[in-house]
Every structure is written in structure tokens, then in C-alpha cells.
Amino acid sequence: MKTRAVRIRHALIVVWTIAMVIFVYLPSLSITLASLTSSRYFIFPINKWGLDWWRKTLDSIQIHQILETSLVIALVVTAISIVLAFFGALAFARYDWKGRSWFQKLILLPIFFPQSVLGLALLLWFNAIGLQLSWQTAVFAHLVWIVPVVTLVISIQVYSFDPAIEEAAYDLGASRLQVLREITIPVLMPGIFSGGLFAFLLSWGNFPLSLFTTGADTTVPEYLYAKMVAGYTPGVPVLGTISTVGAIVILIGGYLVMLALNRRRRAGAG
Amino acid sequence: MSERRITAGAWSASPVILFLLIGFAAPLAAIIVFSFMPPRTFGFGGQPTFENYVTIFESTTYISLLWSLGFAAMTVVILAFICYPVAYGLVRVFGRWSTLVTLLFVIPLFVSENVRLYGWLLFFIKNGVLLGSLKSMFGLDLESILFTRGIVLFGMVYVYIPFMLFPLTLGISMVPNETREAARDLGATRWQVFREVELPLSLPGLMIGSLLTFVLAVGAIAEAKVLGGQQIIPIAHDIEIAFTYAQNWPLGAALSVLLMLIVGALVLLVLRRVDLDRLLGRR
Numbered sequence: 001m002k003t004r005a006v007r008i009r010h011a012l013i014v015v016w017t018i019a020m021v022i023f024v025y026l027p028s029l030s031i032t033l034a035s036l037t038s039s040r041y042f043i044f045p046i047n048k049w050g051l052d053w054w055r056k057t058l059d060s061i062q063i064h065q066i067l068e069t070s071l072v073i074a075l076v077v078t079a080i081s082i083v084l085a086f087f088g089a090l091a092f093a094r095y096d097w098k099g100r101s102w103f104q105k106l107i108l109l110p111i112f113f114p115q116s117v118l119g120l121a122l123l124l125w126f127n128a129i130g131l132q133l134s135w136q137t138a139v140f141a142h143l144v145w146i147v148p149v150v151t152l153v154i155s156i157q158v159y160s161f162d163p164a165i166e167e168a169a170y171d172l173g174a175s176r177l178q179v180l181r182e183i184t185i186p187v188l189m190p191g192i193f194s195g196g197l198f199a200f201l202l203s204w205g206n207f208p209l210s211l212f213t214t215g216a217d218t219t220v221p222e223y224l225y226a227k228m229v230a231g232y233t234p235g236v237p238v239l240g241t242i243s244t245v246g247a248i249v250i251l252i253g254g255y256l257v258m259l260a261l262n263r264r265r266r267a268g269a270g
Numbered sequence: 271m272s273e274r275r276i277t278a279g280a281w282s283a284s285p286v287i288l289f290l291l292i293g294f295a296a297p298l299a300a301i302i303v304f305s306f307m308p309p310r311t312f313g314f315g316g317q318p319t320f321e322n323y324v325t326i327f328e329s330t331t332y333i334s335l336l337w338s339l340g341f342a343a344m345t346v347v348i349l350a351f352i353c354y355p356v357a358y359g360l361v362r363v364f365g366r367w368s369t370l371v372t373l374l375f376v377i378p379l380f381v382s383e384n385v386r387l388y389g390w391l392l393f394f395i396k397n398g399v400l401l402g403s404l405k406s407m408f409g410l411d412l413e414s415i416l417f418t419r420g421i422v423l424f425g426m427v428y429v430y431i432p433f434m435l436f437p438l439t440l441g442i443s444m445v446p447n448e449t450r451e452a453a454r455d456l457g458a459t460r461w462q463v464f465r466e467v468e469l470p471l472s473l474p475g476l477m478i479g480s481l482l483t484f485v486l487a488v489g490a491i492a493e494a495k496v497l498g499g500q501q502i503i504p505i506a507h508d509i510e511i512a513f514t515y516a517q518n519w520p521l522g523a524a525l526s527v528l529l530m531l532i533v534g535a536l537v538l539l540v541l542r543r544v545d546l547d548r549l550l551g552r553r
Contacts, residue, residue: 005460010359010363012355013355013356013358013359013363014359014363014364016355016356016359017355017356017359017364017371020352020356020375020431021371021374021375023428024374024375024378024428024431025374025378026389026390026393027386027387027388027389027390027392027393027428028378028381028386028389029389029399030389030390030392030393030398030399031385031388031389031392033392033399034392042392042395042397042398043397043402044397044398044399044401044402044403045402045403045406083285084285084286084289085286087281087282087283087285087286088282088283088285088286090278090279090282091279091280091282091283091286092283093547093550094279094282095278095279095282096279097277097278097279097280097283098279098280099279099280099283100279101546103283103287104546105541106287106290107286107290108537108541108546109290109294109537110290110294111482112481112482112485112533112537112541113485113489113530113533114485114486114488114489114506114529114533115486115489116489116491116506116509116510117301117489117506117509117526117529117530118294118297120301120509120510120513120522120526121297121298121300121301121526122293122297123513124297124300124301124304124519124523125296125297125300125301127312128300128314140293141293143289143293144289144290144293144294144297147286147289147290148290151286152550155550156550156551159547159550159551160551201379201380202379202380204380205379205380205381205382205383206382207382207383207384207492208489208491212513220382221382221384221385224382224384224385224388225384225492228384228388228391228496229495236388237388237392240381240385240388240389243381243382243385244381244385247377247380247381248377250380251373251376251377251380252373255373
């Protein structure tokens with residue numbers, strides 16, 4: 001039973017949200033439009049549509065190399081951060097231990113930190129211990145920020161986890177490893193999966209940490225930035241569109257996998 | 271039982287703690303030590319000195335710092351207002367559409383911010399999407415608003431939307447529906463419910479969102495570079511210049527330490543007042 005005032009308020013909220021969504025996607029739309037022109041400069045309305053710049057960009061060996069560097073960094077970051085953050089999340093949300101509230105704050109600090117400063121601090125640190133900068137140091141830099149984020153993502157799942165199942169397994173004589181493999185990991189799978197998704201995508205899109213820590217290797221956001229500063233190149237909108245569409249595809253694909261996981265779990269339980 | 275839990279907690283935490291000591295605490299210590307090295311040196315061997323800090327206070331760097339702090343504060347206030355209705359809608363109005371709306375606001379997080387700002391550049395530039403359309407449809411020939419201070423603030427508000435929206439959503443979902451209903455039944459007006467019930471109970475989310483937005487915005491650099499055309503020099507830009515063109519690492523380190531102190535004080539102040547377990551949904 002909704003009153004008129006409530007209905008009007010809800011309608012206003014819906015309209016405002018739609019406006020915000022349009023606002024959020026306007027720049028992506030502009031970039032996509034710019035990538036579809038075949039003239040050297042972007043003039044709107046477009047009079048020469050074409051995929052010329054897509055072809056040129058996709059054929060470039062340099063672009064392949066950059067995409068490969070970004071992909072390798074993101075995959076390694078995902079793998080390592082899942083392992084670290086899984087145990088981190090158990091300590092964050094599952095166990096009651098003495099240092100827990102202290103640990104929770106430690107985890108948040110790198111998230112609540114200006115990334116450009118963190119990148120520079122890492123640059124100084126790598127320099128001090130004599131590490132040569134390359135994609136590996138960038139992996140390390142990404143992890144400093146991404147491990148805490150993934151820990152939080154998995155923790156949210158851990159909060160809804162009933163510790164009694166684990167205790168029951170212990171009482172039935174299961175070893176610690178068995179409990180981990182048979183109970184904890186399967187139950188937390190949705191959280192681990194979305195944590196992995198976050199890790200991959202955040203690493204893929206990261207700029208401020210990569211800027212100072214990749215050395216001679218170049219990631220996609222770094223390349224785009226260098227080109228943007230240098231002046232207009234039609235390759236920038238193309239690569240920008242690719243990274244945007246890539247993120248959308250991966251996220252929606254991941255979302256569908258999550259739904260499937262949940263359904264299987266519910267079927268298994270029922 | 272509890273014995274096992276205590277050790278299990280410490281053991282599970284140890285890899286992350288070790289990693290953050292090497293990857294977070296040590297670099298910060300390095301930058302602090304470096305800020306006391308003589309100007310234009312590149313090692314830790316020099317005689318400690320306060321020279322870099324003196325240089326900062328004698329220079330005009332404080333202008334950059336004030337710009338960054340001021341713009342970050344404005345970004346937080348604007349975002350709180352424009353995100354609140356959406357966050358409220360996500361919790362109370364959209365129902366099963368909430369997941370889709372959330373997803374729509376999550377996606378841009380994963381596209382590098384300079385790419386999205388570049389999209390705004392193409393939107394606002396002369397003969398771009400906006401001005402080009404206005405010209406061809408209405409014959410209007412307007413000046414671009416790019417490369418002004420206002421557009422830098424606009425860019426910052428745009429980039430940090432999700433960082434305000436999601437903590438705010440968590441905060442609002444902490445307000446029990448029964449409490450709101452009860453307040454209504456006792457005769458509170460809509461405004462009273464908001465001021466006396468919803469706002470105070472969702473405050474942790476608002477605080478975390480504001481903190482996160484403020485901290486990230488203070489370190490923002492891309493907005494001023496891509497959209498602002500050097501109208502504003504944010505503090506992060508000064509730091510980057512010191513490390514790159516000027517080749518004065520100790521000065522850059524001292525500037526970083528200054529920024530870290532401001533940010534660190536704020537973070538500790540806010541985190542002390544927030545119960546993370548409740549915010550993240552512990553039952």
C-alpha cells in the first residue's frame with residue numbers, strides 16, 4: 001500500500017539513477033564513436049565512418065606486445081592474490097583472534113592510500129634493494145593494493161559462512177587440510193570467484209601503480225596515457241574501446257558463471 | 271576450541287601481514303628515510319637533513335596542496351548528494367533490478383580512469399560529440415569548457431562515483447526497515463525519519479565512502495592532466511615532477527610524506543569510529 005508521495009519519490013529516484021547511468025557511460029560512448037571514424041582527426045558528427053583504425057591497431061605488433069604484458073600481469077596478480085587473500089579473509093572475518101581488529105585496519109590502509117604515492121614509494125623501495133624494474137615488479141606493486149581489496153571481497157562471503165559446519169567436520173575426525181579442501185573452499189567459492197574477477201580487472205585497468213613500476217615494459221593504460229599526452233591518435237579510441245568492452249564482457253561472463261555456481265550449489269544442497 | 275581459533279587466525283593472517291610488511295610498510299619507511307636525504311641524491315648514504323622540508327615551506331607548493339585538499343573536499347560533498355538517491359534506490363526501491371544497476375556502476379571501475387577521462391575530452395572538445403552536435407543541429411558555436419578548473423572538479427566527481435556509491439549502499443542497508451516503520455508509526459514526518467533514523471544509522475557507510483573518496487581524490491592527478499590543461503597543479507603532480515623531470519627524489523619523498531601524514535591522520539580518525547564487522551555484514 002504505497003501512498004502517492006512514496007510513488008512520486010520512487011519515480012524520482014528511478015529517473016535520477018537512469019540519468020546517472022547515462023552520465024557514467026557517456027565517455028565510453030564518445031570513445032566508441034571516435035574509434036569508428038576513418039579520418040585522421042575526430043570531428044563530430046562523423047562524416048566518414050569506417051573500421052580502418054581498428055584494423056591498423058589490431059595488426060600492430062607493438063599493440064600485441066602491450067596487450068600481452070597487461071594480460072600476463074593481470075593473470076599472475078589474480079593467481080597470487082587469491083591465495084593470499086583467501087587466508088587473509090579467514091583471519092579477517094572467520095576467526096576470533098587477539099590481533100583481529102588490528103589486522104582489519106592494516107588490511108584497509110593500502111586501500112585508503114593515494115595510489116600515485118604508493119607507486120612512487122615502491123619505486124624508491126625497489127631502487128633501494130636493487131631490483132630491476134620490469135613487469136614482475138609491477139605485479140608486486142599491483143598486489144600491494146589488490147590483495148587487500150580481494151581480502152575484503154572474500155571476507156564479505158566469509159561473514160555469511162556458518163563456522164559450525166567446520167566444527168562438525170573436525171568433530172567427525174577430519175584433518176585441517178581435509179576441512180579446508182572439502183568444506184571451506186567449496187562453501188566460499190562464490191566469494192573467491194568474485195575476488196579473482198576483481199583482481200584481474202583492477203590489475204588490467206590500473207594506471208598509477210604501473211606508471212612507476214613497469215620499467216621498460218608497458219601496459220595498456222600506460223600506453224594509452226603516453227599517446228593521449230602526445231596528441232590525438234585514432235589508435236587511442238580503438239584501444240580504449242577494446243579495454244572497456246573487454247571489461248564488460250568479462251564482468252557479465254563472470255556474473256553468469258556466478259549464477260551457475262550458485263544454482264549448482266543450491267541443487268547440491270537440496 | 272578457542273585455542274585452535276586463536277592460532278588459526280594468526281596463521282591465516284601471517285602471509286598477508288608478511289607481504290604487507292615487505293610491500294607496504296617497508297616502502298613507506300623507505301620514503302620517510304629518503305625525505306631526510308640531501309637534495310638531488312639517489313641513495314640512502316647521505317647525511318640526514320631537514321632541507322627538503324624547509325624547501326617545501328619556503329616554496330609555493332602549499333598552493334598545490336590547498337588545491338588538492340579543497341577539490342577533494344568538494345568532490346566528497348557533491349558525491350554524497352548525487353549518490354545518496356541511487357544508493358537508497360539500490361537498497362529500497364529497485365528490488366531484483368538492484369544487481370543489474372550495481373553491475374552497471376561497477377563496470378567503469380575496471381576501465382582505467384584516464385581512458386574514461388579521455389572520453390570526456392572527446393565529448394567536450396571543440397567539434398567533439400557535444401559541441402559538434404550543437405553546431406550541426408542548432409548552428410550554435412560555443413566555446414569548449416575544457417581546460418578550466420570546473421572541468422577538473424567535474425572529472426574528479428565522475429571518476430570517484432563508485433567509491434562513494436558502494437559504501438553508502440552498505441551503510442543504508444544497515445538501517446533496519448522495522449526501525450523506519452516504527453518511526454513512521456509513531457508519527458515522524460518523512461524528513462524526521464531521514465534526520466533521526468536513516469542518516470545516523472547509515473553514517474558508517476557515509477563516513478567510509480567520504481574517507482575513501484577524499485583520500486583517492488587528494489592523490490588525483492589524471493583529471494588535471496587530461497581535462498584541466500594545467501589550469502590546476504595538484505600535489506600529486508608536484509610529487510611526480512620532483513621524481514621525474516626535476517630528478518630531486520628527496521624533495522618528492524618529503525612531499526609524499528606530507529601527503530601521507532594528512533591522509534594517515536584522517537584514515538585513523540575515521541577507522542577508529544567504524545565497526546567494520548557490522549558494515550561488511552557480520553551476523
